[in-house]
Amino acid sequence: MLKHVRAALRVALVAALAVGGLTAADGLQAPAAQAVGEDTFTNPIAPDTADPTIEFYDGNYYMVSTTWNNQVMMRKAPTLEGLGTTKPVTVYSDTNTGRNGNMWAPELKRLNGPNGWRWYLMYTMGVSGNYGTQHLQVIESAADDPMGPYTYKGRPLPIDDWNIDGSYLELNGELFMVWSEFAPDGLQSNYIARMTNPWTATGPLNILSQPVESWETIGQPVNEGPIALQHDGRTWITYSASFCGTADYQLGTLEYTGGDPVLAASWRKSDGPVFSQANGAYGTGHNDFFTSPDGTETWNLYHANPTADGGCSRQRTARAQIVTWRADGEPDFGVPQATTTPLAVPSGENGPITAQLEGARWNLVSRSTGQCATVSTDEDGAALVAGDCSSTRSRFVLDSTGDGYLRIVNAVSGKALGPASCSAAAGTALEQTPFRTTGCQQWSVAQTTGGWSTLTNRTSGKALTASGGALAQSAADGSAAQDWSLRPAGVVVVTSMVSGKALEVPGCSTTDGAILQQREYTAAACQSVTFTAAANGESEMHLGSAPEKCLAVTGGSSADSVAVTQGACGIAGSTWRLQVSGDGVVEFRNGASGKALDLSFCALADGTRVHQYSVLNNDCQRFRFSSVAVDPAAAPEIAAFATSRCVAGKAVVVASVRNADAATVAVSTTAGSYGSKSLTVAAGDSASASFNARTNALAAGSVQLTVPGATFTAAYPAKTC
Template sequence: MAKVLSGLVVGASLVLSAFLPITSDAAPTPVKQPQAQAAADVLPARPNTVRNPVRESAADPWMVFAEGNYHLLYTHGDKLVGVSAPSVAGLAAAPQQTLWQPPAGEACCNLWAPEIHQFDGKWYLYYTADNGNDAMHRMFVLEADHPMGPYTFKAKLDTGDFHSIDGSVMKLPDGRLFHLWSSGRANGQNLYVAPMSNPWTISGPPAQLATPDQPWEQNGRKVTEGPVSLIHNGKVYIYYSASACESPDYSLGVLELTGADVLSQSAWTKSSGPVFKRNDAGWVFGTGHHGFFTSPDGKEAWIVYHGVTSSNGTPVGSCSSGRAVRIGKVSYDAAGKPQLGVPKSSWETVTLPSGDPGADIVADGTYKLSPKNNPGNLLEVASCSTADAANVQVWTANGGACQQWKVTYNGDGSYKLLAAHSGKALDVANCSAANHADVIQWPYWGGDCQEWYLDALGNGYYKVLSKIGGKALDVDGCATAAGADVRVWPYWQGACQQWKLEKVG
């Protein structure tokens, strides 16, 4: 949707299923926070930070905050899907809902890059689909009364008899609507724009906006795609993805409207290089196919995009598996030009958008933690030792107290985990922030190396990240054997870094 707030207009976004907390008897129960001010004075503050990615196994993201929830849409392929949650921190665990199951025909297959926009009280969902042949990709639009639907088919958009993907709608400050999209042609994948008479009708011939004529747009293949507008203080920008999605150099460039005629390519000035690109030091690559959304209170602009990482920081790209949804805050320079910043690593903490109510709190209690790569193992203190610096490892579940951990919320978004048999804390040895630092038990003294973030992933699983360096609790080498050591390592979405918390008793 195009929404004007404090001089900011952003193309906004998406959809569905209300966030549901884990409720099984064995799973941790989030503490639900009453809204009354009196209760807020007594109950601890909800966690107000998150770490990327905010949704795994999802690409081509589009997000909007509306009707009390963030709605995140992403490519699924055979249907249109999305999730909803009141906090960004809840999107990773939110159950997926289907927004549109396509009928047989010209738009049956390969449904990509969904976006939702609100115009005149209605929600419009734009997507690309084909009949099973990629060359036949065309643009379509659905209509609903709410961001999560239910949706009904509205129209096929007339982008000409050409390959058409990644459609978006740009609403200018004067109210005019334009459709933006990408089309594969003989000279590469180009960007196009056309006027719209209403949200479902293109009313004039398309005009070419940009071609991949720069070296930084030609890594892997010649590509410019995924155009999305951002309008700030009357200035119009179109950010787009450049280079092949399978390249780690998949990145964002920008076109700035410096002339008067939106439909004239000469009226747009292209950036001299990517304005948002891979962060090798942060193990983030292939950063592209983005959208923009506003914070719940309307005061901030944020970017949502997908990126790729690897288990050892080796640069990678992907057009399929491994892509995950990430976010970052948009700032503005002295001239008012948007600054997208640098993609955040998985170990960097991000303060939630302003007005975000915060993550659910995991209830205090005694838990056992099992790694997803071998649920038969549990996190334990080796040999049930009570000694300081005793090693922490995984071992076959046996019901022992050294395989149980007392989890307590610290009130600042982090938790302490104390071994039930010794009362000593899960601790990063020597308070090291380094990769592969050892994990031990040590008397609790309140250090950051003894405090952990618990980020929900869904189905009772969490990533457990050290406050000292943001690195994840990790079964070393992703081993499945009993006795495998536990260390900290950058989070790369590995099953050996995902822990199921199950309450004991």
């Protein structure tokens, strides 16, 4: 009986897909539009975004949705509108038999797992084109960045039965998963189980809810898409009821009432649907929740069809609206709003936001001075100046706004660069302040010559300019002072925008001639990449398995399809121009040939060669950089002073420290032969250490003060008492 029910549902699903036309999407990006700085937005968020999942983290929204193929694609932007105009990036692709197609219903979740805080994506995949083979899969991020790179962890359920729509639930200090599968009685039901880790269910796999009410059986009896909602100590699971091919696909809730969460008796089903079709939105189901940027609001992200007969197709789009709370503590989902209705953006979206953004770290290296743009402190209004490229404070995240511009955010302070007071005047100094969704903290990037680029402010139209030690904006003049080499700082991972797989050489070979290829990220040494300066703003690229060697076009050739191999540095073909786009992705141009680094035939398989090819301006030649290593600690913000004075007829050296940092600092002070002392200086406080010369006179000298990551020297004058 169960076999026949499953077969019937698959037939219904295929028919529903046919209604909507399961073909290539017209476009995964919404038309170009102002995506930042608005007080309202309209639904839908983005086209072709069924079964959406979303999180707001460290200054950005991250959204994933059904792709129908073997790619897991993510959108990232600081605003909801930006999610519609940003370019989706593949964070993982799978070519393994049995899990190489039909990606459905992802859930993105940050969990403190066995490897520390990591991001997990649980999604459904099966055999391409065969919807009866769907099973849940889990991938884990390499670090605390939702964009990955990701590594496959496994199937969380120890069964071969069809199972879909998995998500995580944290409750009573335990981790659970909830999902949908067919029960022994043939009904597609929600299930629940405990987990030993984010990719392994354990213990009984219990039915949580079944479609037995009339509002759950329209088209087909279905319970699916369970997702947790928690507020003020209460826990609900929302789920989708009835068949996705109908206009009455809708949300219901289960509230936890106490007891063992894996028992259905511990949950109470809502008396009816809590969110249903209205105002031209049909099939309003399969949702996720997110918290507003300032943490004060709960939002519902769901998908809906624009027509009643849209089916389970690619016409479904992600839409968002606020959840309010009734006096009795119950959630109020409201009714779906029309796509013509302006909705207020989530609270705090327009800023001010201070956040240490996830993403690769970059140095901005001046052509005219050879120094890097940097800030000296974390303080609001700290000036952008020229400084030491090795300083952690010289690291920035080049983060896309989602509509073709970048915000340049300091990796230490979490603050964005813009002209002081948002002035458009030439000569205005640049400073860091918390990000606000206004154009004065957004920049466009354009390549000039060699590996140099200009950075132009969106509001003022003026270019970032090095002028001695100060950095300012000025009218574009084509001078070297406006040219910058954008170079990754520290170790990065380079992944294909198409496959999500990392650049490496086979077996992490250290021999000359090893050919560049792609492979799923495994944290292998050869998947770590560093960049060093070369002439004309270009860079050389080194793998962590052979850091003394460079990746070069074989023989310095200018022909298409020539391999990129590991070998000597400083030769023809070993330098690369890094071209950063407003989408935050990177293209490589070889310094000798001018041709692009290219993923051969845009193939997704492990071992696919990455070679040189003519510039095609397509995604096969676009890459994403990510940082998986922790930034070196920034030197504390301290000021050191020294003086000499007389105490009871003896000369004394006094060393003083003022701590302007946000954390307590340990300071070691040394005054030559007069000895050493240790100080602990609280944030915002000052402290001193005295050294008695045990004589009535001392010569001028200096005191050395050492803090984690830096050493300071303070001079004191001669003294006779």
